[in-house]
Amino acid sequence: MPLRLLVDDGASAAGGLALDEALASRVGAGRSAPTLRLYTYRPHCALVGRFQDASREVDLDVCERENIEVNRRPTGGGAILMGPDQLGVALALPRESGGPRALMTGFSNKIARALAKLGVDAAFRGKNDLAVNGRKIAGLGVHRDSSGGLLFHASVLLDLDVSLMVRVLRTPFAKVSDREVRMVSRRIATIRGLVNREVTIAELRDHLASAFGVKDAGELDPEERQAVANLEESRYGDPGWLRQRTPVTDTAGRASLRTSGGLVDVHVAMAGRTIKAAWIRGDFVADESAVADLEGRLRWHSSDQGAITATVQDAWRHESGTVDADALIQTISSAIIQARDESTAPYGCFVTPETSHG
Amino acid sequence: MDPMSELSASDVPTDRHYDGAHHLWAMRDPASGRVRIGIDAIGLEALGELAYVAIESVSASVVRGAAVGTLEAAKMTTSIAAPITGTIVARNDDVLADPRRVNEDPYGAGWLLEIEPSMWDADAAELLSGDAVTPWAEAEINKLGAETEGPRGESSAAG
Numbered sequence: 001m002p003l004r005l006l007v008d009d010g011a012s013a014a015g016g017l018a019l020d021e022a023l024a025s026r027v028g029a030g031r032s033a034p035t036l037r038l039y040t041y042r043p044h045c046a047l048v049g050r051f052q053d054a055s056r057e058v059d060l061d062v063c064e065r066e067n068i069e070v071n072r073r074p075t076g077g078g079a080i081l082m083g084p085d086q087l088g089v090a091l092a093l094p095r096e097s098g099g100p101r102a103l104m105t106g107f108s109n110k111i112a113r114a115l116a117k118l119g120v121d122a123a124f125r126g127k128n129d130l131a132v133n134g135r136k137i138a139g140l141g142v143h144r145d146s147s148g149g150l151l152f153h154a155s156v157l158l159d160l161d162v163s164l165m166v167r168v169l170r171t172p173f174a175k176v177s178d179r180e181v182r183m184v185s186r187r188i189a190t191i192r193g194l195v196n197r198e199v200t201i202a203e204l205r206d207h208l209a210s211a212f213g214v215k216d217a218g219e220l221d222p223e224e225r226q227a228v229a230n231l232e233e234s235r236y237g238d239p240g241w242l243r244q245r246t247p248v249t250d251t252a253g254r255a256s257l258r259t260s261g262g263l264v265d266v267h268v269a270m271a272g273r274t275i276k277a278a279w280i281r282g283d284f285v286a287d288e289s290a291v292a293d294l295e296g297r298l299r300w301h302s303s304d305q306g307a308i309t310a311t312v313q314d315a316w317r318h319e320s321g322t323v324d325a326d327a328l329i330q331t332i333s334s335a336i337i338q339a340r341d342e343s344t345a346p347y348g349c350f351v352t353p354e355t356s357h358g
Numbered sequence: 359m360d361p362m363s364e365l366s367a368s369d370v371p372t373d374r375h376y377d378g379a380h381h382l383w384a385m386r387d388p389a390s391g392r393v394r395i396g397i398d399a400i401g402l403e404a405l406g407e408l409a410y411v412a413i414e415s416v417s418a419s420v421v422r423g424a425a426v427g428t429l430e431a432a433k434m435t436t437s438i439a440a441p442i443t444g445t446i447v448a449r450n451d452d453v454l455a456d457p458r459r460v461n462e463d464p465y466g467a468g469w470l471l472e473i474e475p476s477m478w479d480a481d482a483a484e485l486l487s488g489d490a491v492t493p494w495a496e497a498e499i500n501k502l503g504a505e506t507e508g509p510r511g512e513s514s515a516a517g
Contacts, residue, residue, distance in 0.1 A: 049430070050410070050428065050430050050435050051409070051410035051412070051430050074435065075435055076409070076410075076430035076431075076434070076435040095379075099404070099501070099502065100404070100433070100434055101404070101433065127432060127433065141434075141435070142433070142434040142435070143434065143435045143436065144434055144435070144436035144437065145425075145437055146423065146424060146425040146437035146438075146439040148379065244412075246410050246412065246454075247451070247454045247455040248409070248410055248454075248455060248456070248457065249455075271409055271410070272409065272410075272455075272456055272457065272458065273407075273456065273458045274407065274409040274432075300409070300432065302407050302432070
């Protein structure tokens, strides 16, 4: 299926999101051609997931002080910070292209192929990440419009100001020191950090365009521009869109387990019966990439015992540290039980707090 | 165990109508005339566990095919396209507060909303019902199974 390529930089939060959704809707209705959009946001935009409570996930005071736009994505998942060094990849396809699951495989494989051209070996992990040795380098999502149009979205980290991110997106840290910034940095991978040279957005964009089989950039037609403007005004420019709340309750829980291999300490943040995020720390010995990988797999994960057992056992199957999978499963399950008794969670869900794994 | 191996056409009851494109069921109460709407088992298989559901307000007018809500599930977010035209007369508050109820009982306690239809006969003619349900369900399950068995089974994302 021939794809149109769109390229733009410096998108506003409302304008960037409106264009993505308008494309999905119009492509689904057969009014626009299937489109790949490779773009950046203006510095900076904090984008929460479709159903997140913005005030809980983002420090709105910091955003106002530092002129950071805040908006709500049509895709799910956690809050992200976007700017000139985070490339947005939006692919709008009609229903006839195939099932979302198979298409997501193709989408993530093409992004991984583009990263491989830059010397970055990324693999799909869990439900919504591309990761390098357990460290997240891209977040993925898919939204299906009522027209049947499918919007696949990724944010690829060319680089990231982790210090800014932990100030803007809420964390469980009592304070954000250099130590916390370093710890968060070890959970995230960037292209520049991995290849150790000044890769440009243009270079990354070229590799992505090539991976998707497109070359020359096209433009929106006047009707499309009007549709984007309408959606920007009616939805993404409406403060009520950002203020939305859901009846699903956010909770948090924590549990510790003393084992012969050391202390296991687990925090979980929950949205109803879904794990938004888990943080695993303690004084046991384990490969830090394995811990980061397990935390990544548990994001937006079922809290059912069977599902947790399967995920932990799979993630931990090659780990030869001082704690076994059963200890982790027991501690995570206890934290979930504790969360069910909590009424509110004090923080959001995007990062990993202090850990002592070496 | 792969849940796909457990899904069969018998999981799609023939006592109601289906919007085949969106995997929503519609069941009319002959006494009140109201139509209850929910997600069918095949649609839920594609979505995974539901985390959030939002539905338009009671009294809102809805048009068949237009969005009447949104949900976030393990594998994607999706608009909920109204299978019939009418006015929303009820939302399932239990599901809005705990969306996993849909996965647990999609045809019963996991219903999403009720619509007072304005053109039921015309809309119902566009939906699948009766003898058409089982062959359609079998074909959809085969389609979903083929997709799941693709090159990398762990493929879809929640965003």
